[in-house]
Amino acid sequence: MKTKYLIIGAGPTGLGAAHRLKELGEADFLVLERNPHAGGLAASFRDDNGFTWDIGGHVVFSHYDYFDALMDSLLGCERLEHQRESWIRTNRTWVPYPFQNNIRHLPKAARWECVEGLLPGNRPDTPPENFAQWIDAVFGRGIARHFMDPYNFKVWATPPELMQFGWIGERVSVVDLKKVLRNIILERDDVGWGPNNTFKFPLKGGTGEIFRRLADRLADRIKYDQSVNRIDAQSKTVTTEQGLTVGYEALLNTAPLDILARDWLTDAPDAMVDAAGRLTHNSVYVAGVGLDMEPDAVPDPRCWMYFPESDSPFYRVTNFHNYSPNNTAKPGEQAAFMCETSFSEHKPENVHELMDRTVQGLVNSALLRGDRVDDILTRWEMAVDYGYPVPCLARDKALNVLQPGLEAMGIQSRGRFGGWKYEVSNMDHSVMQGVEWAERMVSGTPEKTYTLD
Structure with a gap:
């Protein structure tokens, strides 16, 4: 034809x-x-239990x-419209996104480490040749150590030194030392940055x-x-x-x-x-974990959360029930956690173990109580070979x-x-x-x- x-x-x-x-x-x-x-x-x-899942956190x-x-x-x-509420889990606490504008939520020692890395003379002043060097030059070693380095390795499954930085554009909020110090001293949060600070999502499906x-x-x-x-x-x-x-x-x-x-x-x-x-990409494993909400539970308003640390395999978890209650089998009565883990030759993962590790990571990250693991109603999973094209x-x-x-x-x-x-x-x-x-x-x-x- x-x-x-x-x-x-x-x-x-x-x-x-x-x-x-x-x-x-x-x-x-x-x-x-x-x-x-x-x-x-x-x-x-x-899925067979009436929960709807995306292949990752689209908005x-x-x-x-x-x-x-x-x-x-x-x-x-x-369709529904939402104000983005996203957080980072690090140092056993939660920091509003973007991390670099809200480090006042960190423990004092980590907070100082981040500020110290931003002080004059503490950041490299030579032109960066790769993403890792760009992170150090823009954010300093404190922010790099507590968030940027581990998170970017988890999401890209590629060492930042093997990546360029020309793709950044509007995707990463750069840092302003004056703003960082102001937010710490005045105890202000700065959460409105980014093109997706409001987003829409289909009501059903x-x-x-x-x-x-x-x-x-x-x-x-x-x-x-x-x-x-x-x-x-x-x-x-x-x-x-x-x-x-x-x-x-x-x-x-x-x-x-x-x-x-x-x-x-x-x-x-x-x-x-x-x-x-010479083109490289990562692969992504998406795990959907659904269960009934407890009747007296306080609703969690967060949209999605980032996880730079090693106590969970995933780099992001979406409260998918907040995108639309119809993503659950019983709207308004159930929670749906959509969790994403990357893997590659630089960051191998045993996909067959990732569901169990994901559930444990939800417990470790204080999103799921350990005594509620047996209450999980559905465990949906999908691994896609081509997840993100790596720059x-x-x-x-x-x-x-x-x-x-x-x-x-x-x-x-x-x-x-x-x-x-x-x-x-x-x-x-x-x-x-x-x-x-x-x-x-x-x-x-x-x-x-x-x-x-």
């Missing part, structure tokens, strides 16, 4: 592209999805009017509900259970493991870029295969080989792993990469979110 526009992957980027093509009056397009469902890493699942916030309007049309009033509804609009143009295994850029054909061959005029890939270049492309140049081998030191040079090489073949690769740029991998970024690709294909409008520089 043949199509004008072929899209690999029915995740946020692929669905964004397909939806925009349809809006622009294009009907000759097709989406190939390896799974039996849409959504990619933004899919949601309902809806936006930099784009188009994305906002799309969410309005998909969800309408069937988890994050995946967004993309189920979007996919429903495109149902006749999506082929599920089709796993790509070969792309012939010269003949402009894509073949799947199931035996389907599709000819195309334009191709958008949203699957992992390294797999595309290394495994799928026929006659891929050696330089592209080598570049693909490793070799990333940009690799992308500068891969993306122009694909462009020369008439292929664009976008999305969290299709583009491999974490700094433009939020949900809104991912959808808009697909939207902007469609606009470029149809009308020649330059892409803005993902650029080849």
Whole structure:
């Protein structure tokens, strides 16, 4: 079969592209999805006990009017809006996020260590060459030791010295010594930083509900259970493991870029295969732990929490029942803890042990009383091989080989792993990469979110 526009992957980027093509009056397009469902890493699942889980802690916030309007049309009033309340567990206490602005909550010795590291002359003044050096230069050794170093290793499963820091942008709050001291002396909290300090979430169905509804609009143009295994850029054909061959005029890939270049492309140049081998990623294990709330329990208003220390395997826990009570089987009566643990060759984990370690970590972190472990009603788990694209030191040079090489073949690769740029991998970024690709294909409008520089 043949199509004008072929899209690999029915995740946020692929669905964004397909939806925009349809809006622009294009009907000759097709989406190939390896799974039996849409959504990619933004899919949601309902377990056998009636709890709904995401693949990690997604929230809806936006930099784009188009994305906002799309969410309005998909969800309408069937969504909730929250003020972010997030905390860090360290030194056997809780510190409001962002850590560096709220160190007054630390024990005195740790508090002084953090302040001392910020004092004039105590931070390196040479230009940093990697993420670890950037952390020391910006935050000082105290904040680095108590939060930034251990947390970033837990989330990326990569030593910070093997990562670049150009991806930071708005994702990490830098530090102001004057503000830190003011907050300590005046006993003020500073919790409003960041683009996600308010966020929205679907009333029912988890994050995946967004993309189920979007996919429903495109149902006749999506082929599920089709796993790509070969792309012939010269003949402009894509073949799947199931035996389907599709000819195309334009191709958008949203699957992992390294797999595309290394495994799928026929006659891929050696330089592209080598570049693909220099891209790195982590894997993520998501554990969902659900149980009844105690009748006299004080509600916990927190949205999510960060865990830099080694007494728990996870780097983040989301109070998923606070995102929407409908994420539980009995809304308003149950708690749902969604816990994320990363792993890689730098940070190996035995996935088969992680559920038990997760439950123990909830106990260690004072989120679950030890005498309530036997009350747990559901234990849901999912391990995803591709969790986050790591901004490793070799990333940009690799992308500068891969993306122009694909462009020369008439292929664009976008999305969290299709583009491999974490700094433009939020949900809104991912959808808009697909939207902007469609606009470029149809009308020649330059892409803005993902650029080849």
